[in-house]
Amino acid sequence: MKESTRTLAPEEEKCIGCRACTSACPEKLITFSEEEKLRSISFPANCSSDCELCALACPEKAISFIFPDEGEKSRVSLESQTLNFELVPCQKCGTAFATRRELEKVRTAISEKIPLPSTGGFWMELCPGCRQAAFREKQAKTIIQARKF
């Protein structure tokens, strides 16, 4: 009884919207949808009692489980939760490709390894496809110059 009423509690302040939980959930109960510039991740109110895969997958440890009869009944909403994230558009092609928090996390992790300019590395503003195109363009520069004549 106690276990079947467990509630999935994602913390909005911690969640970066990376969708690791959506691919981790064996029952595919956590879903996500993307519309133009908004990514929504929907968490169910209840799910299998002994599975913690989503919480383990979460890079930010943002998912916890609440058992209502542990004295927190009043604070817990038993409805499914949806978190919304604004997507950052690629500076080149305009495709919305990542959430602001995802990019922030990547930026902090990278700045520990290599010094980044205060703007945070130009490639961070581009979607993966445009990053590849930019690299290709840079590589081709000299050969294009030679072939133009």
Next chain:
Amino acid sequence: MPEAVYADLSRCIACHACELACERENESAKIFVQVVRGLAAVPVSCRQCETPLCAAVCPGEALNYRDSRLEYDAEKCTGCRLCVLACPFGTAELRAGVVERCDLCQGKEIPACVATCPSGALFCAEAENLGEDIRTRRAERIKKALGNPEPAGRRVNR
């Protein structure tokens, strides 16, 4: 410095044979050829960075840099796609929950794309030896052009 697949752009003819070879070998292509402004064909694959940023952001330690080689443990991968967002070259991809990037055809002597390249544009080298390699390749090409033609048959890529 780790080895990586480099391309002599003056020789690439955009035939996409490397993409096909990679697909045959690894189920999906991890090298991508595109023509820039109609003048130069450029193949791009994982640059095998010495300081891999994809591994720096990996929260589950699925990507590990050890002995100048990037190791990937699919079991530990949570599919968070942070590595895809970190790669400056856009060569890491997430397909069906697995991070896909060039691993230089592990277990093979030379990567399939290098072995296939009909124009001899692709080669595998360490960044430090790149200049030297290019010099050797050019010298050998000149030597070949000046000397007697080789009998037709299997060409050896270098």
